[in-house]
Amino acid sequence: QKEVEQNSGPLSVPEGAIASLNCTYSDRGSQSFFWYRQYSGKSPELIMSIYSNGDKEDGRFTAQLNKASQYVSLLIRDSQPSDSATYLCAERGSGGSYIPTFGRGTSLIVHP
Amino acid sequence: DTGVSQNPRHKITKRGQNVTFRCDPISEHNRLYWYRQTLGQGPEFLTYFQNEAQLEKSRLLSDRFSAERPKGSFSTLEIQRTEQGDSAMYLCASSDPSGRQGPRWDTQYFGPGTRLTVL
Numbered sequence: 001q002k003e004v005e006q007n008s009g010p011l012s013v014p015e016g017a018i019a020s021l022n023c024t025y026s027d028r029g030s031q032s033f034f035w036y037r038q039y040s041g042k043s044p045e046l047i048m049s050i051y052s053n054g055d056k057e058d059g060r061f062t063a064q065l066n067k068a069s070q071y072v073s074l075l076i077r078d079s080q081p082s083d084s085a086t087y088l089c090a091e092r093g094s095g096g097s098y099i100p101t102f103g104r105g106t107s108l109i110v111h112p
Numbered sequence: 113d114t115g116v117s118q119n120p121r122h123k124i125t126k127r128g129q130n131v132t133f134r135c136d137p138i139s140e141h142n143r144l145y146w147y148r149q150t151l152g153q154g155p156e157f158l159t160y161f162q163n164e165a166q167l168e169k170s171r172l173l174s175d176r177f178s179a180e181r182p183k184g185s186f187s188t189l190e191i192q193r194t195e196q197g198d199s200a201m202y203l204c205a206s207s208d209p210s211g212r213q214g215p216r217w218d219t220q221y222f223g224p225g226t227r228l229t230v231l
Contacts, residue, residue: 008152044155044222090154
C-alpha cells in the first residue's frame with residue numbers, strides 16, 4: 001500500500017522566517033507530487049506541483065524533489081501569519097494511476 | 113465563479129437516514145473525483161469518473177455508498193443508512209488534462225466540501 005508520510009506538527013516559525021515542510025513517500029513509481037494548503041474548515045488548495053528532480057520555485061514557495069531518497073519538501077520564504085494552515089503532500093502516477101495518495105498534513109503556525 | 117461547487121455545504125442527519133450530495137465540476141472538466149476527509153487526516157479517495165463512466169472505486173467504499181455522473185457533468189454521492197462513522201468532510205475535485213496524456217498532467221481542483229454530521 002502506498003504511503004505518504006508527513007510530520008503532523010505543529011511547525012511553529014516566526015514571521016519572516018523560512019518554513020520547511022517535508023514529506024516522504026513509499027512508492028518508487030510515483031511520478032507527480034503536489035503540495036496543497038488547507039485552512040481550517042476549508043478545502044485543499046493547490047500550491048505547487050513537481051515532477052522532476054530538483055527545485056521548482058513559484059514566488060515565495062519552492063518545492064524540492066529527490067526521487068532517489070523519495071522525499072519532497074516545500075520551503076516557504078518570508079513566512080506570513082496568513083501562511084498558517086495545514087500543508088498536504090500528495091503523490092500520484094505510479095502504474096498510470098490518476099488517484100493521488102495524500103499525507104495527513106503538517107500544521108504550520110507563523111507567529112508575529 | 114467557475115470553480116467546483118458542492119451542495120449542501122453542511123448536512124446533519126440521524127443515523128440510518130439516507131443523504132445525497134451534489135458536485136458541479138469546473139465546466140469542461142471531464143474527470144471528477146470524490147474524497148472523504150476526517151479530522152487530522154488527508155483526503156481519502158472514494159471514487160472517480162471520466163465523463164459519465166465510473167472508472168475506479170476505493171476498496172474502502174462500502175456498498176452503502178453510490179455515486180453517479182449521468183450526463184458527464186454534475187455528480188451525486190449518496191450514502192444509505194448512514195452511520196456515525198460516516199461523519200466527515202466530503203470533497204469533490206475535477207480536472208481536465210486536455211492536450212496532455214497521463215496522470216502526470218492531471219491537476220485536481222477541489223470544491224468547498226460538504227460537511228456531514230451523523231447523530
